[in-house]
Amino acid sequence: MNRGTELPQTMLAMVVEQPGRPLVRREIPVPSPGPDQLLVKVNACGVCRTDLHVADGELPKPKLPLVPGHEIVGTVVRVGSRVDDFRPGDRVGVPWLGHTCGECRFCRTDRENLCDHPAFTGYTLDGGYAEYTAADRRYCFLLPEGYSDTAAAPLLCAGLIGYRSYRMAGENIDRLGIYGFGGAAHIIAQIAVYQGKKVYGFTRPGDSAAKDFALRLGAVWAGDSTEMPPEPLDASIIFAPVGSLVPLALRATAKGGTVICGGIHMSDIPSFPYNILWEERTVRSVANLTRRDARELLEIAPNVPVRTEVELFSLSDANEALSRLRSGRIQGAAVLIAES
Ligand SMILES: [Zn+2]
Numbered sequence: 001m002n003r004g005t006e007l008p009q010t011m012l013a014m015v016v017e018q019p020g021r022p023l024v025r026r027e028i029p030v031p032s033p034g035p036d037q038l039l040v041k042v043n044a045c046g047v048c049r050t051d052l053h054v055a056d057g058e059l060p061k062p063k064l065p066l067v068p069g070h071e072i073v074g075t076v077v078r079v080g081s082r083v084d085d086f087r088p089g090d091r092v093g094v095p096w097l098g099h100t101c102g103e104c105r106f107c108r109t110d111r112e113n114l115c116d117h118p119a120f121t122g123y124t125l126d127g128g129y130a131e132y133t134a135a136d137r138r139y140c141f142l143l144p145e146g147y148s149d150t151a152a153a154p155l156l157c158a159g160l161i162g163y164r165s166y167r168m169a170g171e172n173i174d175r176l177g178i179y180g181f182g183g184a185a186h187i188i189a190q191i192a193v194y195q196g197k198k199v200y201g202f203t204r205p206g207d208s209a210a211k212d213f214a215l216r217l218g219a220v221w222a223g224d225s226t227e228m229p230p231e232p233l234d235a236s237i238i239f240a241p242v243g244s245l246v247p248l249a250l251r252a253t254a255k256g257g258t259v260i261c262g263g264i265h266m267s268d269i270p271s272f273p274y275n276i277l278w279e280e281r282t283v284r285s286v287a288n289l290t291r292r293d294a295r296e297l298l299e300i301a302p303n304v305p306v307r308t309e310v311e312l313f314s315l316s317d318a319n320e321a322l323s324r325l326r327s328g329r330i331q332g333a334a335v336l337i338a339e340s
């Protein structure tokens with residue numbers, strides 16, 4: 001099965017060696033694929049806020065040393081002995097969900113995103129801040145044609161987890177608030193507008209570029225996160241990792257509405273009076289994704305069509321991409337690209 005492909009022994013990778021310190025540029029062995037794995041040459045890898053939380057040591061027990069990155073678009077170059085559904089040359093996406101047990105009570109009830117024994121790409125498994133990665137074929141997806149490698153990368157986490165968050169808002173909503181207008185928001189806003197929802201964009205106070213961005217993507221209103229929208233919202237999604245947004249979003253939400261926290265990490269939520277939760281308002285989080293979320297999002301994205309805005313960085317400049325994401329200086333999504 002390895003006929004004809006000469007692969008190098010080693011590859012460039014940007015590695016988390018010590019959380020809280022910058023990533024380190026290393027030459028490490030090219031992984032060899034296990035029986036159910038694909039070896040993928042990475043063409044593009046999105047930079048997600050979760051990568052920041054991993055690099056900063058805000059998430060427990062990462063694999064160390066770790067190659068982060070879980071919005072991987074690449075070309076299959078080798079397949080494991082049990083793989084019969086992908087071939088060398090296929091273009092695949094590798095998302096955050098890297099493995100589930102298939103046996104726990106969550107897997108058995110269609111909630112594999114909550115699996116008791118999961119593995120996550122770029123967190124507990126090596127990911128895509130490298131020239132190659134090995135990934136379990138069962139969690140890889142063929143990508144819609146019409147998307148370049150770099151345009152497809154943000155769909156794989158910003159898109160997928162954003163889409164799951166959006167699904168949790170419910171079908172019968174009219175007015176959707178989005179707090180934090182970055183990678184996930186810019187994808188979800190387009191889908192929501194396409195489905196006839198009114199989108200209200202909330203940004204860091206004074207961030208006029210982000211407000212313009214929200215309006216350009218079809219938001220009917222954009223304002224500071226501390227402002228109240230002109231009408232109460234039916235649901236809000238908070239993508240910014242800022243707990244003080246939860247009571248603000250609740251105050252902006254109509255009776256029966258839902259506030260969805262779409263991130264893996266958030267600063268503490270301040271206490272708030274019960275009356276802003278009263279009348280059947282809900283606060284909930286969204287964790288990970290299921291493969292169903294991925295199939296749905298990858299089907300709907302080309303119909304909208306979702307256009308992703310990306311800023312490109314070379315793989316060696318991963319630290320620069322992360323620091324710009326940390327300080328809110330990325331419009332849309334940052335994507336790392338191979339250097340040759
Ligand atoms: Zn499980």
Ligand SMILES: [Zn+2]
Pocket residue numbers: 048049050051070096157158
């Ligand atoms: Zn992510």
